[in-house]
Amino acid sequence: MDIQYSTALVTGANRGLGRAIAEALAAAGAKVYAASRSGTLAGPVAGGIVPVTLDVTDAASIEAAADALGDVTVLVNNAGVALSGGPISAPSLDRARAEMETNYFGTLAMARAFAPLIAANGGGAIVNVASIVSHAPIPQAGTYSASKAAVLSASLSMRAELAPRAIRVLTVLPGFIETDMTANNDVPKISPEAVAADILAGLRGNAEEIYPGVAADLARAFYADPKAHERALAGRLEAAE
Template sequence: MQIHGKAALVTGANRGIGRAFARELVAHGATVYAAARRPELITDPEVVPIQLDVTDPATIATAVETIGELSILVNNAGTAFAGSVLTASLDDARREMEVNYFGTWAVTQAFAPTLARNGGGAVINMLSAASWLALEPAAGYAASKAAQWSLSNAMRLALRGQGTHVLGVHVGYVDTDLSAGVDQPKISPEEVARAAIKGLLSGEEEVLVDEFSRQIKSALPNDIAALYAAR
């Protein structure tokens, strides 16, 4: 699809992958609305800061009214808490579901009519290799990403009729605040954004950014015991 001259909205755009998405879309000639719960933290002069909390229907509705034309929606806002199944706070797990899963659903549902009026456009959902691989020290986060992946597939079916392309982006560890305490090789947010936009331009439905996510996806058809024996 064409990006130049189109309007794009990126949630969670005040830092990390969201900020990289905003910059990549600007570089491709889009008008970018950079959304965050605290838009005053967004200082990039080339984007339009906008308040949006993906768990707050009122701010979502206001954003829909503010952005009259939209062609690209990037559902990037996310949260994660540490905790195994046996010890994790269920309140934290519910928060992960509210932001990562229900937040993606709510924002997409709200903007779907706008996308339809503007020719269909695209929805990009920032997913994870954890969509397919449970993480013992972050059980709630992985479960929320698995739910978000399933939701993305349902969106792809539901939005196809209005011409909206749905792209899921999967990656392992990214060098952001969210993974600051993880001692694993990481790629940069800019690499994620570049790969995602390249995939959008070529019409892909899923982008597996790094080798880790490709290895996990390729293991899915195998026996579940074999998948988890190696982790």
């Protein structure tokens, strides 16, 4: 698709990956609505970027955004939370519910609200930011992994449903990204700008799933022997006890 003539809405765009995606789209010539719960962006705002207020967990907020932003042709569902916790070891179900509410239900609600608008504007794309843990879950972040697996599964169904309406659905499955969310994780990370560049390349091409950096290698290794991944993680948890 020609990004230069697109109007994009990016959720969770106040910092991190969302901010990088918004800036990359604007640099490519798109008009960009940069959405956040506060409705403000820190620091200088690039030309072509319009800050908007949006809470993806609030139905009224989504409805108001859909009413106000009728020219959207590209929706980037980036807003997400990672509260950490294993399905059993987490102190309660509260974190799991919060992650599902933002990561999965927020993505689903936004797609439902904006797909009709994108179709009415002649078609376009929906980009859902999932994670490599959609494929290969991490026990210590098991509830987050489950929420991102739900995003991946929903994306597959959306793709089939929306293809007749000239709307592409792209799923982004990165590994660890250099953001506030991963500040305490001592692991190799990819920059938000690199992920944003891969997303733009995917939009310009025919991508359906985007694996930034080493994520493609991680996915291949997981599917080559999923049980080995499970055994390795179990072994690490046992050694840590």
